[in-house]
Every structure is written in structure tokens, then in C-alpha cells.
Amino acid sequence: MADLDQFREETRSWLEANCPPEMRQPVEDEADVYWGGRNATFKNEAQKAWFEACVAKGYTVPAWPKEYGGAGLSPAEAKVLREEMARIDARSPLHSFGIWMLGPALLHFGTEGQKQRFLNEIARGEIRWCQGYSEPGSGSDLVSLQTYGDDKGDHWVVDGQKIWTSYADEADWIFCLVRTDKTNKYQGITFMLFDMASQGVSTKPIKLISGSSPFCETFFDSVSVPKSYGEDIPAQVGQVNRGWDVAKYLLGHEREMISATGGVDRPTSLGAVTSRQGELDPVLRAEIAQFDVDALAFTAMSEKFLDEIKVGKAHPAQPNMMKYAGTELNKRRNELLMAAGGSRALEWESEETEGGKPARGWLRTKGNSIEGGTSEVMLNVVAKRILELPGA
Amino acid sequence: MALYYDDDQAMLADSASEFMREEGGIAKQLRHWRDRNCKDGFGHALWEQFGEMGFIGILLSEEDGGLGMGQVEANIVLEEIGANLTPSPFLSSSVLAATALKHGSNDTRGRWLPDLVAGKNVYAVAIDEGPKHRPETIACKAEKSGNGFKLTGKKDFVVYGASAEMIVVAARTSGSDSDADGITLFAVPQDASGMSHDSVRLVDSSMASHITFDGVELDADAVIGDVDGGREVLNAMLRAGRVGAAAEGVGVARGAMDMTVDYLKQRKQFGELIGSFQALQHRAAHLYSEVEIARAVVMKAAQLLDAGSEQAELMISVAKAKVAKAAGLAVREGVQMHGGIGMTDEYDVGLYMKRDRALQEFLGDQYYHAGRVAELSGY
Numbered sequence: 065m066a067d068l069d070q071f072r073e074e075t076r077s078w079l080e081a082n083c084p085p086e087m088r089q090p091v092e093d094e095a096d097v098y099w100g101g102r103n104a105t106f107k108n109e110a111q112k113a114w115f116e117a118c119v120a121k122g123y124t125v126p127a128w129p130k131e132y133g134g135a136g137l138s139p140a141e142a143k144v145l146r147e148e149m150a151r152i153d154a155r156s157p158l159h160s161f162g163i164w165m166l167g168p169a170l171l172h173f174g175t176e177g178q179k180q181r182f183l184n185e186i187a188r189g190e191i192r193w194c195q196g197y198s199e200p201g202s203g204s205d206l207v208s209l210q211t212y213g214d215d216k217g218d219h220w221v222v223d224g225q226k227i228w229t230s231y232a233d234e235a236d237w238i239f240c241l242v243r244t245d246k247t248n249k250y251q252g253i254t255f256m257l258f259d260m261a262s263q264g265v266s267t268k269p270i271k272l273i274s275g276s277s278p279f280c281e282t283f284f285d286s287v288s289v290p291k292s293y294g295e296d297i298p299a300q301v302g303q304v305n306r307g308w309d310v311a312k313y314l315l316g317h318e319r320e321m322i323s324a325t326g327g328v329d330r331p332t333s334l335g336a337v338t339s340r341q342g343e344l345d346p347v348l349r350a351e352i353a354q355f356d357v358d359a360l361a362f363t364a365m366s367e368k369f370l371d372e373i374k375v376g377k378a379h380p381a382q383p384n385m386m387k388y389a390g391t392e393l394n395k396r397r398n399e400l401l402m403a404a405g406g407s408r409a410l411e412w413e414s415e416e417t418e419g420g421k422p423a424r425g426w427l428r429t430k431g432n433s434i435e436g437g438t439s440e441v442m443l444n445v446v447a448k449r450i451l452e453l454p455g456a
Numbered sequence: 457m458a459l460y461y462d463d464d465q466a467m468l469a470d471s472a473s474e475f476m477r478e479e480g481g482i483a484k485q486l487r488h489w490r491d492r493n494c495k496d497g498f499g500h501a502l503w504e505q506f507g508e509m510g511f512i513g514i515l516l517s518e519e520d521g522g523l524g525m526g527q528v529e530a531n532i533v534l535e536e537i538g539a540n541l542t543p544s545p546f547l548s549s550s551v552l553a554a555t556a557l558k559h560g561s562n563d564t565r566g567r568w569l570p571d572l573v574a575g576k577n578v579y580a581v582a583i584d585e586g587p588k589h590r591p592e593t594i595a596c597k598a599e600k601s602g603n604g605f606k607l608t609g610k611k612d613f614v615v616y617g618a619s620a621e622m623i624v625v626a627a628r629t630s631g632s633d634s635d636a637d638g639i640t641l642f643a644v645p646q647d648a649s650g651m652s653h654d655s656v657r658l659v660d661s662s663m664a665s666h667i668t669f670d671g672v673e674l675d676a677d678a679v680i681g682d683v684d685g686g687r688e689v690l691n692a693m694l695r696a697g698r699v700g701a702a703a704e705g706v707g708v709a710r711g712a713m714d715m716t717v718d719y720l721k722q723r724k725q726f727g728e729l730i731g732s733f734q735a736l737q738h739r740a741a742h743l744y745s746e747v748e749i750a751r752a753v754v755m756k757a758a759q760l761l762d763a764g765s766e767q768a769e770l771m772i773s774v775a776k777a778k779v780a781k782a783a784g785l786a787v788r789e790g791v792q793m794h795g796g797i798g799m800t801d802e803y804d805v806g807l808y809m810k811r812d813r814a815l816q817e818f819l820g821d822q823y824y825h826a827g828r829v830a831e832l833s834g835y
């Protein structure tokens with residue numbers, strides 16, 4: 065404990081010295097977020113300074129080993145860092161599907177060569193990744209995917225289509241599920257990594273109901289994927305035809321990440337936020353209080369879940385329950401924010417709403433219970449794997 | 457009175473349904489005007505067609521050029537508007553403003569009604585004075601000035617205000633902000649000097665104004681009804697407008713539900729139609745039951761209103777709150793049960809979610825009306 069106290073002291077003074085005041089404010093929109101990648105630009109000097117300080121210290125991925133770009137923090141230390149960052153509202157220095165999704169899968173399934181190369185690139189924000197899972201005919205039933213990789217000896221030729229690929233048009237590389245054996249449903253998928261600049265890859269943005277276009281249709285037209293990127297750096301993670309195991313493992317981490325939309329480290333109650341806009345109708349106030357009960361309880365659950373999962377004490381299917389509860393809460397929160405905001409919050413383009421932020425934000429949250437696996441799928445998994453219900 | 461349509465009403469429902477589907481459909485109207493960033497937010501040609509169909513004057517007497525029908529009939533039109541997301545000033549002009557004008561003098565009616573009924577004019581109503589609907593408090597002031605009035609103050613959420621040739625404004629002519637009495641309604645023409653609009657697009661692509669009245673001079677004949685006696689007329693407007701908005705909400709719920717149930721019968725995952733999963737079947741069936749209940753209470757409330765019953769006030773608030781819940785459920789389930797495609801702009805189900813959101817706020821949300829249900833029930 066004494067050691068942790070000391071770590072807390074050190075962390076506090078490091079944050080004091082390195083986190084600029086501009087980076088100690090809640091994220092307001094996409095421009096406030098740094099995603100890294102080949103074509104990335106910083107919004108301002110403060111964002112750059114904060115990012116670089118974190119890279120140098122290993123704090124873009126604090127719990128990863130030092131040799132892969134992390135800080136090698138223990139779960140307890142990583143928690144202290146999270147708490148100290150939350151205390152001063154410090155922004156996350158780097159948003160990244162590499163950190164949240166691919167990295168954990170590589171740590172678990174990757175070869176030493178893959179870890180050395182890809183994890184370091186991710187930690188330093190050099191390569192931005194996108195996720196090629198869903199296809200037009202394969203959403204909830206992901207394992208039915210059809211994108212096909214034809215084995216040509218030293219490379220595959222990949223043909224097919226992905227859909228809802230978030231940021232495909234901005235990503236440098238893709239981690240992609242590709243069928244390599246048509247005769248075996250579960251053991252016929254390979255988890256491949258390849259460059260989005262490869263010949264034959266094209267993307268077409270899809271507009272969301274919130275008006276922005278963060279996701280795409282992604283087409284593969286005879287894309288040649290080399291089987292190796294160098295010594296001990298195969299293009300696939302895990303074994304060929306055994307990518308489904310990797311895919312599922314990654315989904316656990318993705319769901320853990322999305323569950324945070326339910327409000328880990330969200331210190332203020334919704335009632336405290338909404339009542340700043342004026343007195344609330346009594347029934348709305350009661351509804352918001354009910355929400356606060358659920359949200360504050362969920363915050364405790366999130367803390368418990370994160371503590372447990374880092375040391376292997378959580379049920380392996382628990383991220384599904386967390387994703388379900390967290391995203392449903394976030395949708396409810398935004399419904400109530402809209403109700404509290406009244407007709408002003410309906411505005412789509414006005415200056416007062418900074419271009420319709422409340423309404424667009426509210427609509428975006430509707431995707432939370434769809435992306436990364438729908439709420440229905442989450443409940444199915446809980447019923448099957450945790451409750452072990454018959455036939456489920 | 458039976459809670460189903462009589463023959464005339466069923467005929468009206470058929471023709472309104474066919475008209476909205478063919479002339480007022482999503483591609484032809486909502487998307488068309490939205491994608492062109494139309495500053496009105498609706499099509500004037502369609503509004504003239506509303507006139508030709510007789511819809512505009514549905515609540516007005518035959519002497520005033522209307523059809524002399526009741527709220528049940530107006531609601532029939534509104535449900536079809538809702539189901540097709542037809543952008544039109546019907547609720548503002550034909551229900552709210554028309555209800556106000558019915559209380560006007562012969563001169564007032566003669567001045568404003570003929571152009572309305574013909575679909576030439578659009579009228580708006582200015583009631584709210586903040587982001588939430590609280591008509592109990594009205595601060596916008598009209599002071600005596602010469603032989604008329606001088607109007608000062610602000611109004612919000614004036615739907616289609618910038619397109620309106622005339623705006624019915626509820627203002628205070630005596631007493632303090634939260635007094636029930638001392639309200640007067642004014643017909644303020646579009647070109648009144650000292651009136652300025654900040655017209656903004658809303659989430660559902662409709663337009664609404666924040667209006668500032670900076671000493672707007674009005675003649676005495678701008679008064680609708682009696683000076684200081686506007687509260688009763690305002691309440692009549694609110695009754696009609698609220699139950700009308702509820703009827704439109706039933707249409708929105710029906711539209712979203714129909715799309716969703718269709719999708720459950722088309723989309724396959726795990727080698728089966730997703731509609732074969734009991735987890736979705738039960739929710740779809742639950743949604744159906746909520747929408748049926750919502751439609752029943754809207755019809756009941758409209759009949760009570762037409763009959764002049766004392767129960768109308770309560771049942772209108774029940775209807776507005778219940779529809780908000782049922783339609784909210786319909787659009788949320790609609791998006792969710794569509795999966796990824798439900799989140800796209802190209803697909804229509806999200807448009808229902810947007811329209812529902814705006815309707816929820818209009819003339820009091822479910823929380824406001826649940827509060828009124830408590831008050832009117834004496835607790």
C-alpha cells in the first residue's frame with residue numbers, strides 16, 4: 065500500500081508537470097480526440113505535447129509491457145493512474161482501435177515479432193487500425209461471413225465486402241476476418257492484418273442518422289495479402305483457419321471498452337447537469353433521479369468489473385453483461401438530456417447548440433447498443449454462457 | 457359514441473391515407489425538401505393540395521369555408537401525416553391557429569380565414585417562452601398604446617413561424633407572469649415592424665423560430681376574442697393541439713412499427729428470419745399492444761373534446777403522455793431491431809425517431825403531462 069501511495073504521489077506530480085490545462089477538460093467532440101495514424105494532425109500544441117509526453121512515459125498504454133511501448137504498470141498502478149487522470153479530467157492522449165481491440169488480441173495470440181512491430185506502432189500512435197468484421201449478410205451471425213481469401217502459396221487473394229467499418233476511410237491498416245476454408249464454418253476463418261492502401265481496397269462512407277459519416281462500406285477486389293511481413297511477423301494472428309478464437313477474444317475487449325459509455329469515472333450526477341438549465345418538472349426530476357440511481361450503481365459495477373477482469377476474477381463472458389448495461393444506460397441518459405434540454409435541444413444547426421450537438425449526440429448513442437454486438441446478442445450470450453440456460 | 461370510425465370517418469381515413477401516401481410520402485416531401493435545405497421545411501404546393509382536399513378547414517364551420525368537422529376527423533388526417541412523416545403546417549395552422557380564429561370577430565375571421573382555407577396562407581402560434589412548455593406562465597407583454605397595443609417580449613419554438621403570414625401570439629395584458637387571467641391573443645401579421653425571427657432547423661428538418669417582439673405596434677382589431685380573456689381560448693387551442701399532436705404521434709408510432717415488423721419478416725441471420733426469434737417476437741407484440749392502447753386513448757380524448765366533456769382535459773393529457781411513451785418505444789425498437797442499417801441516414805426508420813423527438817416536446821412532453829394527470833386527478 066505504501067508503494068501505491070508513493071506511486072500516486074509521483075503520478076500526481078507527473079500529471080501536474082505534463083498534462084496541459086487545455087487537456088484537462090471533458091472531450092466535447094471528435095476534434096478534441098487524437099486518433100494517430102499516418103495522416104494524423106494535432107488540433108493544437110497542447111494536444112501534441114500531452115500525446116508526446118504520454119508516449120515517452122508509456123502512458124498511451126500504461127499496462128502494456130515496456131518492450132512493447134507501455135509503462136508496465138500493475139493493475140493496481142494502472143487503476144491509480146486512471147483515478148488520478150479522472151480527478152483532473154485529463155483526456156485520454158490517444159484514441160485507438162489498436163489499443164482497445166487489436167492490441168489485447170496481439171498480446172494474447174501474437175508472435176514475438178508481431179508484438180514488437182505492431183504493439184509499438186500502436187503505442188506510438190503511428191498506425192491507425194480499423195475493424196473488418198461485419199458484412200452485409202453477417203452481422204449478429206458474424207461467423208457466417210463470406211469474404212474469401214484464396215491461398216496462392218506466399219499470399220492470399222482477398223475478395224468480398226465488409227460494412228459498417230468505422231473509420232475505414234481514415235485508417236491505415238485493417239484487422240479483418242477472412243474465410244480461408246469454405247467447408248468449415250468456425251474453423252475456416254483467418255484473422256488477417258493488411259494495409260488499407262493495398263491495391264483493390266476501396267471504401268465508401270455511409271452517413272449516420274446523426275449526420276456524420278464515421279463508417280463505411282469496404283470493398284476488397286482481388287487484394288493481394290502477403291503471408292509474411294518479415295521474420296516472425298505472419299500476416300495472420302493466431303493460426304490460419306483459427307481466427308474465430310482471436311475474433312471472439314477481441315470482441316471481449318471491444319465490449320469492455322464500449323461498456324464505459326455507461327459512465328465509468330463520470331463523477332457528476334445527471335440531475336446536477338440538467339438542473340443547471342433551470343427548474344425541472346417534478347416528474348422529469350423523478351425520472352432523472354431514478355436514472356442517477358442506476359448510473360451511480362453502474363459506476364460501482366464498472367470499477368468492480370475492471371478490478372476483477374484485470375486479475376482474471378471476472379467471468380469471461382462478463383463484458384457482454386457490462387456492454388449491455390452500459391450502453392442501455394447511455395441511451396437513457398441521452399433521452400433524459402434531450403427532455404431536459406427541451407425545444408432548444410431539438411435544434412440541428414444553430415449556433416447556440418454548436419451545430420446541434422445535443423440532438424446529434426443523442427442519435428449517435430442509439431448505435432451503442434448495436435456496434436460491437438447488439439444488446440440482444442449480449443443477452444443471448446449471458447443466458448448461454450453465464451446462466452447456462454438450456455437451448456440458449 | 458362507439459370507439460371506432462363511422463362510415464364517413466372511415467371514408468375520410470381512406471382518402472387521407474391515400475393522399476398522404478401518394479402526395480405526402482417521405483421521398484416526395486420530407487427528403488425532397490430536407491435535401492434541398494428548404495428554408496420553409498415543407499412544400500407550398502402540397503399545402504395548396506391540402507386545401508383542395510378540404511383538410512385545411514376541417515375544424516372550421518361551413519360559413520367560414522370549412523368542413524365543420526370535429527377533432528376526431530382532424531386527428532384522422534394527423535395520424536396519416538404522422539405515418540408518412542408529411543411535413544406540413546397542418547397542426548399549427550389548421551388545428552391551433554384555426555381554433556384561435558374560431559373565437560375571433562367576423563372581421564378577424566373574414567380577414568384571415570379565406571386565404572388559410574385555400575392553402576395560400578400558413579399561420580403559426582407563439583406560446584412557449586423557454587425551452588420547455590410552460591403555458592401557465594406568460595411574460596410576453598402587450599401594453600395599451602394609442603387605440604391599440606404595443607407588444608414586447610420573446611417567444612420560442614414557433615413552428616414554421618418564418619413561413620407564416622400571421623402568428624397567433626399569447627401575451628399578457630394585465631396581472632403578473634403566472635396569473636391565469638390577463639392573457640390576450642393577438643393576430644400578428646408577418647410584416648409587423650419590430651418583430652424579428654431567428655429561424656432554425658430542428659432535428660426532424662422542420663423549421664421553428666425564436667421570435668423577439670421589440671415594441672411591435674398592433675391595432676385594436678388584432679385582438680382575437682376578448683382583451684384579458686385569452687386564457688380560455690388559449691386552453692381551447694392547447695386541448696386541440698395536444699390531442700392533435702398525440703394523433704400524429706400515433707401515426708409516427710404506426711409507421712415505425714410497420715417498417716420494423718416488415719423488416720423482421722425479411723432479414724435473415726443464423727439461417728432464419730430474425731422475426732422467428734422469440735426475444736424479438738415478444739417485443740414486437742408488446743409494442744403492438746402499446747400502440748393500440750395509445751390509439752384508443754387518443755380517440756377517446758378526441759371524442760370527449762368534441763362532446764365538450766369535462767373529462768376531456770384529463771384524457772388529453774393522458775393521451776399526450778401515453779403516446780409519447782408508445783411512440784418513443786416504437787422508434788427506439790425500430791432503430792434497434794434494424795441493427796446497423798437503422799443507424800443510417802439513407803434508411804427511413806431514423807426519420808421516424810427524429811420526428812417523434814420533436815413531437816414529444818411540442819405542447820408538453822410526457823413528464824409535463826404526467827404531472828398534469830396528477831394535478832387534474834387531485835393529488
Ligand SMILES: Cc1cc2nc3c(=O)[nH]c(=O)nc-3n(C[C@H](O)[C@H](O)[C@H](O)COP(=O)(O)OP(=O)(O)OC[C@H]3O[C@@H](n4cnc5c(N)ncnc54)[C@H](O)[C@@H]3O)c2cc1C
Nearest residue numbers: 197198203204228229230431435436438440792793795796
Ligand atoms: C455505429 C456503428 C459502428 C460500427 N462499427 C463497426 C466496425 O468498425 N467494424 C465492424 O465490423 N462492424 C461495425 N459495426 C457493425 C455492428 O457490429 C453490427 O451492426 C452488429 O453486429 C449487428 O449486425 P447487423 O447490423 O447486421 O444487424 P442484424 O444482425 O441483422 O440484427 C438485426 C436485429 O436482429 C437482432 N437479432 C439478430 N439475431 C438475433 C438473435 N439470435 N436473437 C435475438 N435478436 C437477434 C439484432 O439484435 C438486431 O436487433 C458498427 C455498427 C454501428 C451501428
